[in-house]
């Protein structure tokens with residue numbers, strides 16, 4: 181675990197000393213957008229037109245943020261248009277690596293590099309900050325378009341529709357306000373909330389994260405008692421953004437990050453909703469528990485010094501979801 185400082189790799193754990201034990205997530209540094217015609221998106225530079233074979237996605241199958249982009253790639257029929265490299269699940273002193281001695285770790289299929297940080301340095305030799313997945317790389321200009329999953333799934337939602345003919349819309353205009361409101365709460369207290377609880381190095385910081393996390397899961401359970409999906413009767417990006425955290429919850433966050441007031445299987449509506457999303461066409465193929473079990477329990481030796489990977493639980497994600 182480390183980060184780049186002016187282009188130089190520094191092996192260091194997250195700094196929680198200066199924040200009273202709280203984990204503060206770094207902001208993503210590359211924020212341009214692929215658009216249908218190459219016009220600029222909401223942030224960053226223009227010039228990134230949607231074209232088949234031009235963009236390459238770097239992911240970890242362990243990472244919930246990268247997983248969102250793999251789900252949108254599948255939902256939007258982009259698998260033939262955007263190629264993928266998958267890092268090794270172990271993230272140690274060198275950061276994400278392209279070793280291939282783990283089933284499903286592909287190596288760097290573009291350049292044959294050893295470390296993900298080298299991709300960042302190719303784009304920006306003096307880059308500073310954390311070297312995170314996902315990364316959307318433009319092979320035409322040799323730049324990173326974006327390393328922000330929330331933006332990448334919105335690009336995938338619409339920019340390539342002319343190429344694929346798939347105009348399924350997970351961010352419909354009429355629901356923008358509702359989706360943003362759900363996303364804001366879910367991001368802060370659930371997606372990032374599990375990390376804030378797990379990486380806390382003081383009791384106060386843990387308490388400050390873990391209670392809002394379970395308050396939000398109770399709130400979501402109520403929403404899903406009334407509605408099939410988070411924002412009503414159609415599935416949207418708000419559901420997919422929550423799903424990748426829920427998928428990892430009972431096997432990882434409950435134990436490893438001490439988020440153990442309840443499990444997902446204790447919430448009947450949330451657990452049914454989660455199974456429905458898992459069973460959505462194309463989604464199960466993006467789910468790799470071997471990568472996420474290995475990644476968290478092995479890489480975070482501050483939390484789990486003996487790197488023992490626990491046995492379960494082995495819940496049945498293929499059971500009928502009953503959400504019809």
Ligand SMILES: N[C@@H](CCC(=O)N[C@@H](CS)C(=O)NCC(=O)O)C(=O)O
Nearest residue numbers: 243244245310311312313327328329
């Ligand atoms: N805001 C980013 C966060 C991505 C992120 O934090 N990814 C984690 C893996 S789950 C990572 O690569 N961490 C490496 C590090 O922090 O050094 C996004 O949503 O794309």
